[in-house]
Amino acid sequence: MNSPDTAASALDANLAVALDALLAEHSVTRAAARLQTSPAAMSRTLARLRRTLQDPLLVRAGQTMVPTPRAQALREEAAAVVQRLGALLSPDTGVDPATLRSTFTLQAADLVGAALAPGLLRLAEQEAPGVSFRLRAEELEAGPALRDGRIDLEVGSIDHVDPETRVEELVSLRMVAAVRPGHPLTEGALTPTRLAAADHVAVSRRGRFTGPLDTALARQDLRRRVSVVLPSHLAAMALAARSDIVCLVPAALPGAAASPLTGDAVALGLHLLDMPVELPPLTVGMAWHPRHAADRAHHWLRNAVRRTLAPGQGPGRGTGQGPGQARAADH
Structure with a gap:
């Protein structure tokens, strides 16, 4: 011994x-x-x-x-x-994206996923051809899913994170009303009364009829009519393009570069109207578990998301718990 x-x-x-x-x-x-x-x-x-x-x-x-x-x-x-x-x-000094052979799983609402996919695929083709992406709908509770590795990154309005989760804000957007060309609201000034009198579609994964717009209208003793609730932003925009339904969509703040999140509304030919009431901004960010903080492959992924949704901007300020921003679109 x-x-x-x-x-x-x-x-x-x-x-x-x-x-x-x-x-x-x-x-x-x-x-x-x-x-x-x-x-x-x-x-x-x-x-x-x-x-x-x-x-x-x-x-x-x-x-x-x-x-x-x-x-x-x-x-x-x-x-x-x-x-x-x-x-x-020795510290991990870096990774050549061209050598990566990874599949990244991201969770995002359909509107965010539709904006993300083209940019991520373009960057992967240019820099990391061995990388592929799996985008999931907002079907998992993000905290446990990030913790146990079922998703690598959550992208969207981050309002339900665990204390240890890292969060980075990417872009702030304003909400606007999207209607079909020739819609009655496109003629003349859009007032709170005219907006409330129109038929609306609400977007909610939980089936809710009310959201921030209802709160803003209630301050002026107004109430809108929500004709239908849909779980998908893209479905709501498609409905607005073929009817007199009003749909809320995110748009860039005044003076900011155009956001890829509004691309689908433009592609559908929707007319975007400034809101006559004040709504809270929509903050889109990304969240990840701290075990990935120093991982160079995950660093490439985060940078790719950043370049896609917030081109020309550096890393966001937030690195701690999410500030409880409003959910995407209506609620």
């Missing part, structure tokens, strides 16, 4: 580094200089190695020291172990 000193020495990585230096230099003095320690300390380390390996390792031959057969047999293995230790304990 090994002595306590022998067992402890066998687990000391510094001994492997010292052994490599001693076998490379064949000198206590030169090995000490190589590791920037004193000859006396290196001599004590050599004594520990001899006890651990039960071999003298280096023996004097005149004015020099020569390795024993056991030391010669250990030379290449010791060097390889030290090299692996160096790689293991």
Whole structure:
């Protein structure tokens, strides 16, 4: 049975580094200089190695020291172990996206997913052709799903995160009314009364008929009629394009660059009207579990999402718990 000193020495990585230096230099003095320690300390380390390996390792031959057969047999293995230790304990300095072979799973509402997919695919084709994406609807509770790895990133209005979840805000948008060309609301000034009198579609995964617009109208003693509730923003916009239904969609703030989140509304030919009442802005962000914070592949993913939804902007300010922003679109 090994002595306590022998067992402890066998687990000391510094001994492997010292052994490599001693076998490379064949000198206590030169090995000490190589590791920037004193000859006396290196001599004590050599004594520990001899006890651990039960071999003298280096023996004097005149004015020099020569390795024993056991030391010669250990030379290449010791060097390889030290090299692996160096790689293991070195910081991850980066990853070449072109070498990535990964599938990333993102959870996002359909409007966000539709805006994300083209940009992510374009960036992957240019930089990381081995990367693929799986986009899931907002069907999982994000905190546990991020924690157990079922999703790599949540993108959208982040309002339900765990305390440890990392959150970065990407872009703030304003809500506007989207209607078909020729809709009665496109003629003349849009007033709160005219907006409330129109038929509306609400977007809610939970089937809710009310949202921030109802709160804003109620301040003016007005109430709108919601004719239908749909779970999908894209379905709501398609309905608005073929009827007199009014749909709320996000648009860029005044003076800001156009947002890819409004691309589908434009593609459907919808006419966008500024709201005559004040609504809270929609903040779109991304959330991830801290175990991915230093992962270089995940860093590429986050940067790709950032470049897609907030082109020209640096990393967002938020890195802690989400601030409880409004849900996308109506609620």
